[in-house]
Amino acid sequence: MIRTPLRYHRPRTPDEASALLVEHRGDVAVLGGGTQLLPQMNRDQVHVGHLVDLRGLGLRRIEVTDDQVVVEALVTYADVLLSRDLSRAAPHLRRVAHGVTGGRQIRNTGTLAGSACFAMPGSDMPAALVGIDAILRLHGPDGAREVRAADFYVDAFTTVLRPGEFVLAITIPRTAARTGYCKVKHSSGSWPIATATARRLDGSATVTLGSVHATPLHVDVSDLASNGPVDRAALADRVRSALPAPWTDVLAPGDYRARIAGVVAARAFSELEGVPA
Amino acid sequence: MTQSPPRPRPRDDGEATTPPPFAVTPEVDGDTAVDREPAPGRLHPLRRDGDLLLTGRAEFLDDIALPGLLHAAVLRSPHAHARVLRVDATAARQARGVRAVLAPEDADAQAAPLPAFFEPSIVGGKTSTFRILAGTKVTYVGEAVAAVAAETLADAEAALELIEVEYEVLPAVVDAEDALAPGAPLVFGEWGDNLLAVFPFAEGDAAAAVAAAPHRLSGELHTQRHHTAPMETRGYIASWDRAGRLTFWGSTQNPHPLRTNLSTVLGLPEDRIRVIATRLGGGFGHKFNGYAEEPLVCLLARAAGGPVKWVETRADALLVGAREFSHRFTVGYDDTGRILGIQDRVVGNIGALGSWGGWSMTFPAGMTFPGPYKVADYDIQSHAVVTNKAPWNGARGYGKETACLALERMVDLIAAERGLDPADVRRVNFIPEDEFPFWTAAKHLDSGNYAGALDKVLALSDYRGLRARQERARAGGRLFGIGLAFELTPEGGDFAGSFVRGYDTSTVRVYPSGAVTVLTGVTSPGTGNETSIAHLVASELGIPSEQVSVVQGDTDTCPYGFGNFTSRSLATGGAAAVLAAREIRDRMSGAAAALLDCAADDLRFADGNVTCVTVPTSSLSFAEVAETVYRRGLAAPGLDQPLLEVTRVDLPHNFHHVPDEQGRFSAYPSYPYSAHVAVVEVDAETGVVDLFEFHAVDDCGNVVSPRFVEGQLYGAISMGIGGALWEHQPYTTDGQPVATQFKHYLTPRAGDLPAIRLDSQHTPSPFTLLGTKGAGESGVGGGLAACVNAVNDALAPLGATAHHLPLNPPNVLAAIDAATNPGGAR
Structure with a gap:
């Protein structure tokens, strides 16, 4: 049960939301879908006196234009799965959303932006966003700013969000890039143990690994793909050397994640390149 | 609690359908794939309160x-x-x-x-x-x-x-072997050590038999702490x-x-x-x-x-513990795979002792040996060791699952070492069908046709076809595994001196309106035994099930009973209710004989009526007889037994508490068994196990409610699979439990399980009133052992064995690495 007195706020404008976040700095949390925050409050793992619910701001739109996809902060996984426009414009996002652990209740309530901000290593969204060059549109006391997903993550459960700032939307550039994806987990109830988003675009080749490190691990392997497919042995070496401190949680030790990171990366490329691992 | 009152079921023909005395399941009932018209009188009773449960209105x-x-x-x-x-x-x-x-x-x-x-x-x-x-x-x-x-x-x-x-x-101690080491911190200082008890189960001379055997092998098995969630x-x-x-x-x-x-x-x-x-x-x-x-x-x-x-x-x-066992075993056998001797040192890390009962699972963990096999010489020493983890409480399987796992691994290891088919090694070791009842050190086995159940599951799974598929998969470099398991599941235990008893009590009461209430000392964990008990009583009285209510769990109303454990309900409270109903029927027969001027032996209770078979027009409704007994009892000739309420006790008649001249005793009366086939593929690079087929054949004797038995098997097998592959409550070395939510403690979800295919065989118990055996635990050991055997079968081409559960990806990959890269870094 939530043990402490709690004040619920539902601001009408982004400025109002930022003002509340500044006013109650250190004693406030942003409520998105609440699938992480509320159980943690019930378990007495998060103690705040104020909740700022973003529902009053709308923020439920998915907007697809010629050059980008905009996913607003309160868009749920289910919204993504139901949007035909988004499926065409950002199929990778749909694919990742489909594999999110937790079943229908979580997909109906949990938000992509909420997961992005929670910055939990054992989750799907942070590395997926980094892997497709997503940009987070933030709103703060000094107005709006944009941060690349690759620059958003500081440490496990820590982002560059400043006091008073929150995510308004996620934008994804509509490039011609195709992606390959691989995810390993124990069972359908399991957090991801390792994910990889492989991407090739204009001669570059990158892989973004999730859940193997405190923050998404973006590895440039363009030099390994000069003549066709990415060299698998070199890829495994590159991934291994990029991963000095693998993430450990209750489900899997770091050495296991380090052991399979190269495999997961190779499989993501195999899917992308149509070449067996 | 009081079950909701019976609600009449609308009928087209306006007539009541009467079930048979009890529904001994015809073989066809086991085939869930067959969409059959229920034969008249073979209806599975409808689940009581199923509508409330399905619509979320049941009160917890x-x-x-x-x-x-x-x-x-x-x-x-x-x-x-x-x-x-x-x-x-x-x-x-x-x-x-x-x-x-x-x-x-x-x-x-x-x-x-x-x-x-x-x-x-x-x-x-x-x-x-x-x-x-x-x-x-x-x-x-x-x-x-x-x-x-x-x-x-x-x-x-x-x-x-x-x-x-x-x-x-x-200082805390969390590992059982550490706890047994000299100088270990003492959980209970006054004990002088951390050993609660050792339970020996032995016959013959295992050491000599193993030493003299043409072949022998040894191994270790470790099961993680996991519970029932x-x-x-x-x-x-x-x-x-x-x-x-x-x-x-x-x-x-x-x-x-x-x-x-x-x-x-x-x-x-x-x-x-x-x-x-x-x-x-x-x-x-x-x-x-x-x-x-x-x-x-x-x-x-x-x-x-x-x-x-x-x-x-x-x-x-998630604090409440269970099932953390280790085995160190040696088994001797001949060229055909026949087991000549077994030695197993079983250790249960029971956590700290408390007032909870789970420590006692170390008893059946040893007692269940040598399972379905005829082994003259064996020596099982089951140790209950205390540590600074939370205590155990009971967990479906109750230690029998660990005996199954150890035995079934031994059989598969023998088969692999001899180059024999694991099914054949089981066959040569089974207790023959004509040797029942069969004594072991601490079991008097009631009845069984083990080879029949094995044959049936091999047919159900197309075992030969599976082996052919495996050969093709292996030729392609894939790790394809088939795991057999045969599980013997002792049920219905009676522990005199405790409140864990093998008998129970039921009252049947008939009201003037003809409504019938059963008050019983057995309770339901949600499995639906109240439905089955009502069905049994209705069958005895020739009235619709809906006319019978069942009250359980209220100590002001029900006779003293021991509740729900060890799959005992039908063979105790259910049988007692049948006996009580029969006595009620006798009393009502006496009254009806006088009222209809018919010999009591010629009366038939069916379709809600009491009819004189010699003069079929001479008939009274069940309710008329009941009401007349209340209104005219002790006032009219022949109506001399007005009490339409009877309380009876029953139990499975196969307890042997006093050891015989050979020291043998049997605290469990009922021995259902089941045969299982699991099929997996292991990803050699990640250790991920994909369980994609599961087949099982169950024999729990006569069956009253086939759907409920199937439900128990689905659940128990799933529980065994969960324990084999994922479920784990890890502790830190200083004794902190790590899993605090279902994101940490991974139980299988629907998407993790294959469609479990079931068939059944029915070998009645000669010792229970209805020929039933327990039906609530079979499958935990079979699911566990079949999965572990399948994974090990898959890993065989690599020379790897995976004996540290759960067989989750990190543990499977560690097993692969240990075999393919011995001494390598990891």
Whole structure:
């Protein structure tokens, strides 16, 4: 049960939301879908006196234009799965959303932006966003700013969000890039143990690994793909050397994640390149 | 609890359908794929309250809302092992909404020590004294130290933070082998060691037989700590009336023994306590009685002057341990794979002993050997070792699953070493069908056709086809594994000296309207045995099932009974209800004979009527006979037995408590068995196991409700699969439990399980009234062992063995690495 007195706020404008976040700095949390925050409050793992619910701001739109996809902060996984426009414009996002652990209740309530901000290593969204060059549109006391997903993550459960700032939307550039994806987990109830988003675009080749490190691990392997497919042995070496401190949680030790990171990366490329691992 | 009253089922023809005396399942019932018209009289009884359950309207403990209900929270030890120096609850008493606070000294002043569910000293084990709140020493993280009742749960939890406890932390021991080592920290200082008990089960001379065998092999197996994870956690509500009478609602499997315990602990006459077992969302042994929170809510309610509810959190539920066993075994065998001798040192890490009963699972863990196999010489030593983990409570499988796992691994290892088919090795070792009843050291096996069940599962799974598919897959470099398992599941145990008994009691009562009520001492964990009991009684009386209500779990209403455990309900309470119904029928026959002027032997009870078979027009409805007995009994000729209420006791007639001249005894009366085939593919690069087929054939004797038996098998097999592949409560080396939520403790979800295909065989027990055997646990051991065997079969081309469970990806990859890269880094 939530043990402490709690004040619920539902601001009408982004400025109002930022003002509340500044006013109650250190004693406030942003409520998105609440699938992480509320159980943690019930378990007495998060103690705040104020909740700022973003529902009053709308923020439920998915907007697809010629050059980008905009996913607003309160868009749920289910919204993504139901949007035909988004499926065409950002199929990778749909694919990742489909594999999110937790079943229908979580997909109906949990938000992509909420997961992005929670910055939990054992989750799907942070590395997926980094892997497709997503940009987070933030709103703060000094107005709006944009941060690349690759620059958003500081440490496990820590982002560059400043006091008073929150995510308004996620934008994804509509490039011609195709992606390959691989995810390993124990069972359908399991957090991801390792994910990889492989991407090739204009001669570059990158892989973004999730859940193997405190923050998404973006590895440039363009030099390994000069003549066709990415060299698998070199890829495994590159991934291994990029991963000095693998993430450990209750489900899997770091050495296991380090052991399979190269495999997961190779499989993501195999899917992308149509070449067996 | 009181089941909802029977509701008449609308009928097209306006006539009642009468089931047969009992529905011995025809073979066709086992085939779930066949969409069949139920034959007349072979209807599976409709699940009682199924509509309420499916629409979310069934009432569970947490739905009970008494006026002025207060909420309890429990302060638990953060240390695995510590002396409690001081508990100061002064500040908590002043906190918002708080109505009562209990420190250890408060509880000690008002309550006696907790009675053990299973007192170890009855079987020669060590023991200790357990209090509601630990005031001198804590022996595990999570042991209750203080408690609060407040107007809201939030206030109660907040007040816990104001209770100051001073601990002197002591060294903790969490590994069983460490606990047995000299100089280990002692969980109970007065014991001198950490060994609760050793249970030996032996026949012949195992050491000599193994030494003389043409071949022998040795191995180790380790099962992780995992438990049953019921969907509904435990919960209790206590309410005192102004006259000092206590009403207690509990999500419990044993309402009557719980009442006896409350009487003992609270010093209150037993007849001043009413315990009501609520509808359960799963029991599995997790809800055996004997927990400190049971009397604790009573003390809090008395101190607060209002009813108090406590509901177990998921983190608290995950503390309750089970199934952490290790085996070190040697087995000797001949060229054909025939087992000549088995030695197994079984060690159960039972956590700290408490008042909970789970430590006793180390007994069937040894007793179940040598399973379905005929082995003249074996020596099983089962050790119960205490550590500073939370105690065990009962867990479906009850230690029998670990015996199954060990035996079935031995058989597969023998087959692999000899180059034999694992099915053939099982076949040469089975106890032959014509040798039943069959004695082992501690079992009198009732009946069995083991080869028949094995053949049936091989056919069901197209075993030959599977082996051909495996050959092709292996040729392609894939790790394709097929795992067989044959599980013997002792059921219905009777432990004289405890309240875990092998008999039970039922009352059948007929009202003037013809309505029938069964009051029984057996309870349901949610499996539907009330439906089956109603069906049985209705069959005896020739009336529709809907005319029979079943009341369970209310100690004010029901005869004293032992509740729900060891798959006992039908062979005890169900059989007792049948006997009572037969006596009722005899009494009503006497009356009807006089009323119809017909010989009692010529009366037929069917279709809601009592009919004279010699003069078919001479008939009365069942209700007319009942009403006439009430209105004219002792006043009309022949109506000389007006009491239409009978109470009977029954049990499976296969207990052998007094050892025979060879020292053999049998505390379990009923021996269902099941045969299993699991098919997996292992990803060699990640260790991920994909379980994609599962087949099982079950034989639990005669079956009353085939759908319920299937439901039990689906659940038990899933539980076994979960234990084989994922479920784990890890502890840190200093004794902190790591899994606190279902994101940490991975139970299988629907998407993780293949479509489990079932078939059945029916070999009646000659010792139970209806020929039934227990049907609630078969599948846990089979699911576990078949999966472990399948993974090991898949890894065989790599020369790897995976004997450290769970076989989750990290552990499987470690097993692969150990074989393919010995001494390599990892």
